[in-house]
């Protein structure tokens with residue numbers, strides 16, 4: 001079939017090439033989406049993020065069936081916490097912080113149960129996982145090198161949270177020349193007003209950081 005497709009999006013249609021586009025699933029980790037994790041420790045209601053799970057599952061199924069690239073990210077740190085800035089460790093003045101023992105193991109530490117991707121969206125062998133210590137998936141990672149090696153120029157972005165790691169990553173990707181389409185039903189925030197504002201900021205000013213669309217628009221071109 002034709003690799004070049006167009007989907008209705010805001011602020012205008014997103015034109016992309018299927019073989020040069022990856023699905024980037026950001027931080028769909030138990031620590032953010034399940035009770036007892038980092039998200040809840042920060043004072044958030046994890047239920048706000050749960051609605052993104054089924055949308056991501058539906059999209060992922062079609063994307064994989066089309067044989068397209070999937071890349072995952074996880075936010076977390078080395079067990080010795082050598083990549084954890086003190087500023088991040090103490091931020092919030094919480095009684096439990098990154099690296100401490102929680103109900104799903106040590107909070108946001110690589111190899112711990114809470115750090116892993118939720119079972120509903122678990123990566124398949126061969127799907128790259130980027131472990132990152134920052135909010136942007138480009139900071140101190142090999143994501144840019146992997147995208148270049150795969151000849152990926154465009155990203156369909158999903159995951160959590162819309163205004164934190166999704167936004168940081170999309171802004172960074174934009175500066176590096178990647179075009180990003182963010183799927184509104186597949187990204188989530190703990191704060192409903194931030195969900196709206198973060199998506200508005202991406203698509204304002206003629207798509208200053210990228211495009212926004214519903215996942216149905218992408219699924220329709222994959223069938």
Ligand code: TIU
Pocket residue numbers: 026027032039042075160161162164165166190
């Ligand atoms: N707290 C919050 O909204 N997000 C994060 O700390 N990390 C991600 O967004 N992945």
